[in-house]
Amino acid sequence: MDIAFLITCHNRADLLERCLSNLQQFHKGHLFLVADNCQDDSVQRCQRVWKQPLTILQTPSDAFWAKSMALGETAAKKHQPDFIFWINEDTMLTHPIPIHPDHITAGAISNEQGNPYRGGVTRQKNRPLNFQLCPFPNDPDTFHGNCVAIPKQFYNELAIHPYQHAFADFDYGLRAKERCFPIQTTPPIGWTPTRTRQWRTIKNPILRWKACFHPTGLPLQDWWTFSRRNQGPVLHWLRAYRFLLRPKLDLSNPNQENKKTP
16 A cells, blocks of 8 residues: 655654654655754654655745645655545554545544544534534544545545645545545544644734734635635624634633634
8 A cells, every 4th residue: 555644844843753753653655744944853853763765845934734735745646646644743643544545534633631632523504614523433524634544536636725824624625525525534543732822812912913814823815715615604704803802711621622613
């Protein structure tokens, strides 16, 4: 089985090294690493740790996750592997992902506490841009991009849209679903650190606005493109910015990010 692993990194060499060492315990294949304007020794560590075929691509300036993944995907497709396997640099597998040539596999990922955190998701019926985690064995509508295996018959029909950072994974899955490409989730197969800081919770209004419109926040053009491509009403697009006026301060729910609701 020929697998191309697709991963992007940005100045998190320690996490990258752990991820790659861990990944090789379960899977073998050709790694396509996109070093997104790395200023640390991520590339050197990758070359030292990865014992299989390796292609390194470098961006001249910050491209962020989506654009970097799109760059790596273009390079990987030229080799026409049986599968393209997305994995985030901070995702640690505890089991191999059960890939299958007839469906896209979205790996279920827990947080440090062992709670469901990333994986396949379903849309809410009356709010098409609200999503909630889809537990195994239900069929999801789309997925987080932490750990995803895409067979050749599907990746040749789709492409990662070059958003800046977020949205590319959900957008990819929704377009796959539109074309009736089957998507399946898995039992928990790994873990990733919980992201604890979001623009919505920043108390200082100036810093909150800056973080919101940063590529890793909720940039206007990306959110508009994702909304219009995926049947989102204009009111919902606008409603997502309500926390610019007053921050969201309720952090009592440890699984609050399970719903990807801008």
